[in-house]
Amino acid sequence: MTVTESLSVARGHAPRLGHLPALDGLRAVAITLVAVYHAIMPAHFGGAGGVDVFFVLSGFLITTLLLEEHDARKAVSFRRFYFRRLARLGPPLVLMLAVVFVPIAITMGLSTALGGTALSLFYVMPIGAESGATALSPYEHTWSLGVEEWFYALWPPVLVWILQGRRRWALVGAAATTGILVLAAFAAEAQSAEVSFILRACGLMAGCALALGLHATKLTVGKWAGITGLALLGLSVLRSSIEPFSTIDVLSADLGTLLLVLAIVRGPEGVLHRVLSFGPVAYVGRISYEIYLWHYPVLCVLGVLNRSDWLEVGWIALPLSFGLAAVAHRVTQPVAARLRSRMARWIPA
Numbered sequence: 249m250t251v252t253e254s255l256s257v258a259r260g261h262a263p264r265l266g267h268l269p270a271l272d273g274l275r276a277v278a279i280t281l282v283a284v285y286h287a288i289m290p291a292h293f294g295g296a297g298g299v300d301v302f303f304v305l306s307g308f309l310i311t312t313l314l315l316e317e318h319d320a321r322k323a324v325s326f327r328r329f330y331f332r333r334l335a336r337l338g339p340p341l342v343l344m345l346a347v348v349f350v351p352i353a354i355t356m357g358l359s360t361a362l363g364g365t366a367l368s369l370f371y372v373m374p375i376g377a378e379s380g381a382t383a384l385s386p387y388e389h390t391w392s393l394g395v396e397e398w399f400y401a402l403w404p405p406v407l408v409w410i411l412q413g414r415r416r417w418a419l420v421g422a423a424a425t426t427g428i429l430v431l432a433a434f435a436a437e438a439q440s441a442e443v444s445f446i447l448r449a450c451g452l453m454a455g456c457a458l459a460l461g462l463h464a465t466k467l468t469v470g471k472w473a474g475i476t477g478l479a480l481l482g483l484s485v486l487r488s489s490i491e492p493f494s495t496i497d498v499l500s501a502d503l504g505t506l507l508l509v510l511a512i513v514r515g516p517e518g519v520l521h522r523v524l525s526f527g528p529v530a531y532v533g534r535i536s537y538e539i540y541l542w543h544y545p546v547l548c549v550l551g552v553l554n555r556s557d558w559l560e561v562g563w564i565a566l567p568l569s570f571g572l573a574a575v576a577h578r579v580t581q582p583v584a585a586r587l588r589s590r591m592a593r594w595i596p597a
Contacts, residue, residue, distance in 0.1 A: 270521045272531075274305065274505075274508060275533035275536040276531075278301035279539050281294075281298030282540065283543045286547055288562055296493045297497055298501075303449065303455065305509065307451065307454060311403070314408075318411050328591065329404055330400070331587070331591045337537070339584055340577070347572075348386070348545045356548070356549075364388075371397040372394055373387065373394045374394040375394075386547075389540070389544040391445060403452075423458075426456055427457045433450050450502065458509060462513065469514055469515045474512075480507065482504075534577070538572075541576070543573075551565075
């Protein structure tokens with residue numbers, strides 16, 4: 249959920265990485281869904297699928313970056329990949345954890361602050377959340393960061409192994425196999441009363457499958473892709489606003505996001521591109537990672553202090569979270585740039 253990227257197709261070449269503001273705009277949609285969903289609990293709003301939008305985007309974009317590096321260098325530098333991830337994701341997380349530690353320790357207890365900080369910092373919140381040990385914890389939202397970090401650890405070596413075949417059919421087969429595995433996971437949990445983290449992580453693999461498929465083909469789509477994608481994402485929001493968030497809502501959000509990404513990358517430019525590329529919308533997308541980090545602990549702390557309904561707290565918490573995120577983005581970007589500069593010296597190309 250955290251790379252600035254896009255694709256432009258050069259004649260006779262695989263898709264190349266560049267910057268496409270519409271993908272930032274799609275992140276803005278995702279973080280708006282998640283933040284509003286958290287802000288108005290326990291009222292029903294189906295914004296939980298915003299996390300699935302982030303997952304699909306991350307799978308697609310990370311895979312595309314790796315494919316492009318392999319095309320250019322005939323190899324993938326794992327050290328560079330992991331250092332880049334650390335440089336981008338680490339500073340904002342550490343800053344948030346440091347700033348909110350004292351307020352959370354005062355309002356919710358030192359054990360909550362210590363435990364939540366440790367689980368978040370080492371990306372093992374999914375284990376704590378599954379065990380129920382972090383119920384109502386202001387750090388609980390970092391489960392999605394843990395899932396993504398596990399993905400970052402496991403997927404690049406698997407992808408390089410796939411690429412060793414050096415045949416286009418290998419990419420197509422990998423995409424098809426990944427898609428089948430994702431659908432099988434959905435089918436296996438279709439009757440489950442709860443949506444697990446494993447099921448939510450299928451969005452990452454769905455994004456990987458799309459990247460592999462597009463890398464191996466010259467597929468283009470019409471306006472129908474964006475319209476259908478918006479409809480499916482809207483269906484997920486509507487359904488989960490009426491009923492508990494379920495497997496069908498995850499599937500709808502994932503498929504909708506896949507089609508939206510496809511429309512942005514390989515579809516004709518139109519209203520969808522213009523709306524998602526609009527300056528303020530794209531900016532929200534660029535700082536969506538920081539907004540995600542800050543909004544939940546701010547909501548929790550203010551909720552405890554005010555002892556009022558989160559719907560009332562949300563009117564204060566969300567603008568405050570946005571301001572903190574904007575400052576954090578401005579502060580940590582130079583840190584990330586320095587880390588990348590040092591990486592260039594420390595790690596051979």
